[in-house]
Amino acid sequence: MVRVQPHPFDPWMEISVLEHHHPEWSGKFGATAVFVGSLRDFNQGHQVAEMTLEHYAGMTERHLEKVSCEAMSRWNILDPLIIHRYGRLTPAEPIVLVAVWSAHRDAAFLACRYIIDELKTRAPFWKREETDAGRRWVAPE
Amino acid sequence: MVRVQPHPFDPWMEISVLEHHHPEWSGKFGATAVFVGSLRDFNQGHQVAEMTLEHYAGMTERHLEKVSCEAMSRWNILDPLIIHRYGRLTPAEPIVLVAVWSAHRDAAFLACRYIIDELKTRAPFWKREETDAGRRWVAPE
């Protein structure tokens, strides 16, 4: 499941809710791998007061759905959960959640890592920080 | 933080509670990697009705504390959370939780994977399943 949204979310609550909404998954997975990216208050030498995430609405969702399908075709996993914020964020807020359920831990870890890496290098999001040295676009990794 | 306990736990609630108890971590980490191992209702060709986890009380905690320290010395991470059940479990129940907080995702993923792999190969736990073909000790991976 893919969601791109402007409002804050609680990643641990989202996972709980999803698991409760899939009673048919119960007992079928033995491994859950999760990654949460959140906003630090310090980056590349400067205090960060807030961040604005610009995105390409439409293409973002298409891209994340595609990455999700790719992961499901490469590893034996259940439908991953991907949530990504856009708009204005303050430090400590979660930016992205990737959760992967599988029978085995290797598939869960590899698929989770694959999804977040693909998302970071290809999904059309752009971070702009407000720091103690002014406004700046975040440099790609 | 390491906990070895006979009673069930909710991994997502445990992570939430820990984060709330560490307000000084807020904004300091940008990556959280989590692994949850849970009991499947099917393993190695048979339905699993329940499982009993035997452990070496004392040595288990020592070993997990040591693995936790090793991970903190190898990667730039905050104090990991490790929770492991023992005693009787029924399918779908979480067995183990490993959660790692870090500034960067690479350290978080690598440390989380290191801890669960070390735990699986070295921590003194033994699984005995009740299956539709009778009682059996689970074979090592």
Added chain:
Amino acid sequence: MGTISVRYFARVREQLGKGQELIDSEGIRCVADVWRRVSGAAPSTKVLVAVNQEYAAMDHPVGTGDEVAFFPPVTGG
């Protein structure tokens, strides 16, 4: 005569001073033609391209009704 929808994001949006526009598809064969028209500059390897919301190269064919987007390297996650 048709139009092509062109969109700009992040630093590219700021540098061109526009978020989106419609351009006349007359004389447009590929993405590079669109870029020259809207920026007045030669194609740059620092600018990424999507055609109809899929990544594409500067030589990707473009015509009436297409949506073309230009943006810098992404920094999500």
Added chain:
Amino acid sequence: MGTISVRYFARVREQLGKGQELIDSEGIRCVADVWRRVSGAAPSTKVLVAVNQEYAAMDHPVGTGDEVAFFPPVTGG
């Protein structure tokens, strides 16, 4: 004269039919001596050993007051 505490887990516990016992440390130099005494068998590479709750080899020295444990390969996580 002192004693050594010996513990058994999982399949080893079931096979020896005991969970723990105290043995006389007289004549015990290393883990292998303990194993021969409690099992009546030669050291096996299938049995893992801990001395005072740390992994150890069959030739690890053992004496009065030590805790020695024998168990099969672990299957936690």
